[in-house]
Amino acid sequence: MNPLVTLAGRTVVVTGAGQGIGKAIAELVVELGGNVVGIDLNGETLSAALSPLPAERVLAVQGSVADPALANRAVADAVARFGAxxxxxxxxxxIRPAMIDKMTDTQWQEVIDVHLTGSFYWMRAVGQHMIARAKEGDKSGGSVVNISSDAGRKGSIGQINYAAAKAGMLGMTMTAAREWGRYNLRANSVCFGVVETPMTEVVRGEKFRDAMLAQIPLGRWSTPEEVVRVVCFLLSDASSYVTGQHLGVNGGFHISL
Incomplete structure (x- = not known):
């Protein structure tokens, strides 16, 4: 019996692969038979995250996702290593939290650069490669998954920079789905709620914990290992007719039509 979700023979670029959700995605991609190109600003963290995985299935690339040259170079290196x-x-x-009236230009720009502009750079670099491959007759297709957030659909007090960036990622997802569908390339977003990662330590702390949990019908936080299954589903052919969608993986924190 064939498995529903497999990434055998696929190569996936994962930004922020050094910890948390990115690390869990990298591990599951390899478990499902794929190769991983892991990107992270912190080289030591990235090495520690990827070193337990089979060396022949992993390529580690250190640098800032907000560097367009790095995106182009990483894709070229991935193609040279894995073929596509x-x-x-x-x-x-x-995150760089602050209330609107107190947020500095630097706090605003740093978050926009990483989440929004950085995601554009990687979509462009990977998209150029996948479109060229499709034009050459390769029908294997491709999939982009943008990790957005419920903050991009509901807003987030003290994080106008983060909420704006995550909302912008939804627009990029829909645009890519419309532009790239003819090449059998898909683009979807995943909107997480509160996942147990270092970035959510404050909201999971004593000050906010009870109020947050009261808004989640399932009544608990999610683990990285739990939410990344959905990401790998969207990367795989099991979701071959899904594109331009924003899938909430949030325990019911945000429910809409």
Whole structure:
């Protein structure tokens, strides 16, 4: 019996692969038979995250996702190593919280650069490769998964930069789905709620914990290992007719038509 979800023979670029959700995605991609190109600003963290995985299935690339030259170089290196790139997960993220009236230009720009502009750079670099491959007759297709957030659909007090960037990623997803469908390239977003990662430590702390959990019908946080299954589903052919969608993986925190 064939498995429902497999990434055998696929190469996936994962930004922010050094910890948390990115690390869990990289591990599951390899478990499902794929190759991983892991990107992270912190080389030591990235090496520690990827070193337990089979060396022949992994390529580690250190640098900032907000560097367009790095995106182009990483895709070229991935193609040289594995033959092609079939998937991208824009996962890298930072937070610089502040209320609107107190947010500095730097706090605003740093978050926009990583989440929004950085995601564009990687979509462009991977998209150029996948479109060229499709024009040459390769029908294997490709999939982009943008890690957005419920903050991009509901807003987030003290994080106008983050909420704006995550909302912008939804627009990029829909645009890519419309432009790239003719090449059998898909683009979808995943909107997480509160996942147990270092970036959510504050909201999971004593000050906010009870109020947050009261808004989640399932009544608990999610683990990275739990939410990344959905990401790999969207990367695989099991979701071959799904594109331009924003899938909430949030325990019911945000429910809409």
């Amino acid at each position: 790139v079939h998937g991208l997960v824009n996962n890298a993220g930072i």
